[in-house]
Amino acid sequence: MQSLRVALGERSYAIHIGSGLMGHAALYAPHLAASAAIVTDEIVGPLYLEKVRRALSPLRATEIIVAAGEESKSWQTLNEVFDRLLAARHGRDTLLVALGGGVVGDLAGFAAAVYQRGIPFIQVPTTLLAQVDSSVGGKTAINHPRGKNMVGAFHQPRAVIADMAALDTLPERELRAGLAEVIKHGLALDGVFTSWLEANMEKLVSRDHAALAYAVQRSCELKAAIVAADERESGERALLNFGHTFGHAIEAAAGYGAWLHGEAVAAGMVMAAELSRTANGLPQADVERVRALVRRAGLPVKGPAVEPQRLIELMATDKKAAQGSVRFVLLKSIGKAVLPTSADAAQVRQAIVAAAQ
């Protein structure tokens, strides 16, 4: 087991990474309260709820099982969580455990942020994406009919327990989508880690626990270093958006839900690498390294079958809402992204076309 500390002053916490961890009572022990509540979903619950409940015993633990999927990031589901907590008379001295992927983490994390003005929570992420992404940063939220993640809070967990064994049951496509974010951390922030990924991609895809544990650990380290310096998201944290300007447009163009977020980011990273070549002098050989790595992870290297103009329009619309110009996180070299810059429209189009070659 590796334990890594996210340094955020009095809100610092540990991320424990290893195989079979979610059943280890000792990892929960330092954070036990008067009672506990476990929030999970209908897919993860049957697989792992009993294991976590046993690790928390003899603490009284209320089990709250929500529907799987993005629809659970809603007022309705959040209110159901509060209703269950209040019906079971949970006070402020309740430890909430979020057992599941990103949806459960966001929902339960936000519930913990505002239930009785805030209770402690532990994250047990069961998808690779949640392990490398939502484990660090303290972002919690629900959706509003008018926009995703429009209502939420920054609420840091007391601990994160990232169990590689949970990934054994993860659908193939979701594993690969999680690898997109791992690759992003390498490409944007760490050339040495990128080389390691190139050397170990087959192990990752075949779910070798040791390889996955290292990939999660290094991803979390890289993200934690940035978040520690920029908890409320202003400067450096933007580097984590490498591939995301294109990625968001791809998700929208394909119709939300058709592409997984990680799949869209994967193709977006290839486009961003192409744009880095023309706009930022990234060598062609490095663009090819990006493309090859994405491909070996089984992820798409080009966007959906729409006109480049459509993606460009979607990016512009996205930014019009934010009253700014379209900006891209580009690579200076492999492992070194630079803060967002505007780009020439012709170059953006060219990058989209080049990625599709």
Added chain:
Amino acid sequence: MQSLRVALGERSYAIHIGSGLMGHAALYAPHLAASAAIVTDEIVGPLYLEKVRRALSPLRATEIIVAAGEESKSWQTLNEVFDRLLAARHGRDTLLVALGGGVVGDLAGFAAAVYQRGIPFIQVPTTLLAQVDSSVGGKTAINHPRGKNMVGAFHQPRAVIADMAALDTLPERELRAGLAEVIKHGLALDGVFTSWLEANMEKLVSRDHAALAYAVQRSCELKAAIVAADERESGERALLNFGHTFGHAIEAAAGYGAWLHGEAVAAGMVMAAELSRTANGLPQADVERVRALVRRAGLPVKGPAVEPQRLIELMATDKKAAQGSVRFVLLKSIGKAVLPTSADAAQVRQAIVAAAQ
């Protein structure tokens, strides 16, 4: 104008206290963002919204008017606020202004706490209770069908603008209920301030702006000193609950809404003073000072017409939920409360009876 600083590190803010302040653009100027939204209610809006809107100009300001009353501290109303903010495309760089009493402050403050994971807000409290109570502490919340203030956040305002002119239109009964919390601050924390209140009660009741401004200032100073040392509410902050154990039972016994919170706290303080005499050696003369001060503020000195046993049962029920014993903040002397202690049931009954004499 007096300006008082609430010292909370990087979340420190100023409370400006004076007459005619809510129209002063200079008080909002340091906190202006890309746009603004003003949340108020149907009673306060027609009186003061235009004044605040002008002070914010030329900033674009969305006006959000909710129904007056406790029912607006609901999911439904909160969601309407989000809906209005999103429809008007307010991003994170939006200043939210809460213009109204405690309900508007709690609702709008919580909206600010979680809209897009947190936006800045300014409080313009228009009731005496909101000026002396919710101005300090950063508590925001909405109600849940199963309990009051069950969902919320600690979210400090960027500034509080307490305008004594707003109190000119406050119903008499609400003014007096606000005075109960002012008296509480004196009795629990400051003997000199209590003497000042004894010398100036007639001025306060007749809404002398200078006297009200001093009462608000001293109340906020006393509360701020405690909150600064105890932002998340553990130890010292309990002293602010003087009169509240009895008060909550009185509110419940009378039927929620029949007594204003301040009225219940007023009678609760007399009971707590009587209990302080038998359980804590408070001189009889000091008990009479408490009773006289409460009476001169036009507030009730005894509870509703129910058996003492009923109040005792209600206090026990309240605490059974919190899995503790019934505890009381008592006075050691005028201006000096001590941390909550259990009390003998016979003495509690005697205190209720004595208050009613």
